[in-house]
Amino acid sequence: MGEIPEAIFNISSLEVIDFSFNKLSGRIPSTTGLHLPNLEELYLGENQLEGEIPLFITNASKLQILSLSQNFLTGTIPTNLGNLRELRHMFLHHNQLTNEPTERELRFFNSLADCRMLRYLQVGNNPLSGYRQLERLTSLGIQDNNLAGNIPSEFGKLKQLQGLQGHIPEGVCHLSNLVKLYLDGNELSGLIPECLGKSKHATISLFGF
Template sequence: MEKCHNYFLIGLFLPSLLSTSLSISTTNITTDQSALLAVRAQFSIESRHILTKNWSIGFSVCDWIGVTCGSRHHRVTALNISNMDLGGLVPPQLGNLSFLVSLDMSINNFRGELPHELARLRRLRVLNLGVNNLNGDLPPWLGSFHQLQYLTLMNNSFTGLIPPSISNMSKLISLRLRYNSLRDISNEVFNISSLEIIILDRNSFAGSLPDYMCQHLQKLKLLSLSGNNLNGQIPSSFGQCSQLQKLSLSYNKFTGVVPKEIGKLTELEVLYLGQNSLEGKIFILSQDFGCPCSFKHSY
């Protein structure tokens, strides 16, 4: 009798479980499509734009232009709509693409501030919003992208500070913020040991560089800070950036003697120090000749 009772209970709950499972599966398949349709509705595009026809329920969402789906979960993992003559505000519905790993909306005409809904994209590894008309402060929630490796926001009109929360991006490899109106460099930037590329030129950064700035940047290969209002002396700790290949500090207000430690950077290929108030000369150890060579530069 007890076994019959158990089978009866299973018979009661099984249809409910199957219904719930199917509901979840259906939601998973259609969630991204609904989100992208809402995104398309927010774009400022002409009626003849290719996305108005291609992004429709007549096609599988995984076949839409610029959309890539993962084979495992069959969810949208990448969205590349760069250089497609799109405009308007950045759609907040993008935050519903919870499996998104890469988002590229560069070279368009998007404007306004970044919607906070983007903070829900916790799987992001690539975020490229460069060459648009975006403005406002860089939001603190950028630090919620713990998996992010490549952040590109260059050629926009962002203002204010680089938020200290950026230090939470412990896997960040490339940071490209050039051609904005940012004011201060958060020292937390120089604590991200995974960084290989830092491009912050053509902003309004002021103040001096911290003496310890290369202590945690052992992987740094490219550093560009040209065209700002940085002052003070160039830190001697640059000698600790042993992998540095390109260093650009021109068009600032640096003073004093060029630190001799720069001459010990054996991987250095490009050095820009022009349009500062520096003095002295640099001795670079030539790998070809194995001897100290005098390198003169017009500062």
């Protein structure tokens, strides 16, 4: 219970910070003097944290796992996440994160194109209203947001994608490694490609489509 001690984020030798599954409240410390050059894993999920994602996190150049899920975080997702070149897993689901009011495009996806090691990204259950694509992504969760319109045909280029949560293009049928396709909980429109009915290995959920 209580807030996260700011002093923790000034211990430059730390490699792992795990405060998940507690009842921590308040904001994540955001003092500009915070410096975590050796931090590889940051777990703050399953708490009651509020406020925005502090920009200092994007300066932790060795960060591999970032878990901030199931809190009450607000504001936008940082657009300089590309600084995290070692990032492999990022969990931001079940918060109140949004994109800029005047923008339909999720700019943070553009910066993630520089995260060549990224394999798992979960941003579901946030009031987001747009998205981009990442060529080496294997799992993407975008369910239960405010997405509308079409999934771009460029999704067919995500050859490593194994799970898509979030008008379905024919390109989805070219995802040879696809094992899960969850599109429920959004307001997507259009026709369902006939080729999806021929998938032998994928679990497909279109409830509420």
